[in-house]
Amino acid sequence: MLATHTEPGRRLFLTGIGRGSLTVEPTTRRVLALFTAENDRRVVEAFEPYDLRPLGQRLEASCGDRVLAAADRVVLPCFAQGALVIKDNAGEPRTVSAGIGALVAAAISGDGTTLVGRDDGTLSRIPLTSTTSEKIEPFRPARLVADGIASPDPQSFAIALETSDLDLAVSETRSGRRYLSFPRKDTPFGGLLAQGQFAFWSVGSAARHIDLFQGFAETMATFSGTTRALPGGVGQ
Numbered sequence: 001m002l003a004t005h006t007e008p009g010r011r012l013f014l015t016g017i018g019r020g021s022l023t024v025e026p027t028t029r030r031v032l033a034l035f036t037a038e039n040d041r042r043v044v045e046a047f048e049p050y051d052l053r054p055l056g057q058r059l060e061a062s063c064g065d066r067v068l069a070a071a072d073r074v075v076l077p078c079f080a081q082g083a084l085v086i087k088d089n090a091g092e093p094r095t096v097s098a099g100i101g102a103l104v105a106a107a108i109s110g111d112g113t114t115l116v117g118r119d120d121g122t123l124s125r126i127p128l129t130s131t132t133s134e135k136i137e138p139f140r141p142a143r144l145v146a147d148g149i150a151s152p153d154p155q156s157f158a159i160a161l162e163t164s165d166l167d168l169a170v171s172e173t174r175s176g177r178r179y180l181s182f183p184r185k186d187t188p189f190g191g192l193l194a195q196g197q198f199a200f201w202s203v204g205s206a207a208r209h210i211d212l213f214q215g216f217a218e219t220m221a222t223f224s225g226t227t228r229a230l231p232g233g234v235g236q
Contacts, residue, residue: 005052010035017190018230020066027072034067061085071112071128079103096131098124104146110154117144139179147191158199162187170215178212190230202229
């Protein structure tokens with residue numbers, strides 16, 4: 001263990017999936033933490049990465065269900081509101097409508113592009129160079145898995161769909177997006193993670209991954225007990 005730190009009187013925002021309230025700002029390597037503030041507001045605080053020394057407030061907003069960061073951009077997706085609070089560099093926060101209603105998943109790629117989605121698989125893309133959203137129609141009739149969007153590389157996303165299919169399948173790349181079609185009985189719990197050519201998730205007490213290029217999937221580990229496993233994070 002390198003360091004521990006406690007913020008007196010503060011409470012991390014509880015996402016319910018074991019992650020989503022902590023992230024690393026790639027350009028500075030600072031740790032960003034999403035806290036609940038007075039009147040149910042959200043505050044993002046920055047910390048030095050090695051000793052967790054407090055570095056001050058990065059962002060405050062009226063909503064935010066996850067904290068995302070890449071390419072000098074910090075994003076707070078507000079799921080129920082269907083909006084994103086976006087802060088670039090030292091600029092002021094801006095609230096941008098995703099244009100598709102309530103959200104169930106959001107991710108940011110290394111180049112700062114943000115992709116969000118609603119339950120029916122409709123997506124909305126917000127590039128780093130803009131705060132205007134681009135609507136993307138559903139890939140197929142399916143349900144977007146909660147927290148089922150992840151970015152394995154800059155300008156690319158993996159999207160998890162719950163389907164009536166019998167087997168897990170991966171689509172070809174479509175404008176930087178690969179869709180993973182999961183059988184309903186094997187739907188990920190706690191969302192999707194991705195790094196390089198792999199996507200990771202948990203189902204029941206098993207942690208699994210799939211090769212996004214070749215489509216080979218396997219169970220990495222099975223945990224004892226009856227408690228569901230949650231995907232915590234994947235490093236470089």
